[in-house]
Amino acid sequence: MYSFFSKLKLIHRPYSNQTNEVLLPNELSEIQWGLIRYLSEIGPSTFTDVAAYWGVEKPSVTPIAQKLVEQEIIYISPGIDKRQKVMHLSPKGMEKYEQGKEAMYLFQAQLLEGVSQEEIKVAEQVLEKVRANLLRRG
Template sequence: MSPQLKFRASLLRCARLMSDEINTILLPHQLNYSLWQVLYVIQLKQGCTSIDIAEYLNVSKPSIAKRIHALMRLEVLEQVDTEDKRQKKLILSAKGVEVFQICSEKMDVFEQQLLLPLDQNSKTCTLDTLHTLMEHLQELKTGTQS
């Protein structure tokens, strides 16, 4: 097996293992990683549209619509009017803010435990590598590579 395949397989396996653990953390709150990503983007942007979420997460708009519908049923989102009457801005409800805070704290603990075997230099190097790969993937996607 070539080194590229080992890298890809390792990276994807690591992502899957992390996703599974995050799903376990979120399950008591009736959430999963897919739903969490939407909450995260809304919190990060302090409110946004479904189109903003789809673009940020690089997923289809129908996929985001399904997630938003599920989150609305859980009463963790609210819709507010925008200047453009065709779009609704999504924000976290009071319940959503509470759930987000609880889950964030649990995931922070998981992340700290995950990183325990790494020294600070390894953490920095790993994060730098991941950011470089993400930037390069984005350039490849948009055709703006240098």
């Protein structure tokens, strides 16, 4: 029998691959979508903010942001501290967010077919606790 963590690992790659397929018509990758969604839901943010939220090093965010700047989906402005750079969604980025949000909503709804709201809530609570334990460990 698979353990809880094995089951998590087994869904990661198929979910990621299928997310990329869903976002392909919007000319976005899963990671680009993640940054667009973050900026839409959280608001203008620094590279450090995004890196901390994702649990990655700041340089990991740079190529993703640069690609979105080239596509005019985000723009970067100086922060309060001139060394900081703040990412913002452009009007084109807001449009991409709405398109991606609709596609992802339909995709995720299909994945949750037959799963009750109560089951979803319990799963979310378990994952939040596991994440908190991971963060406590460092």
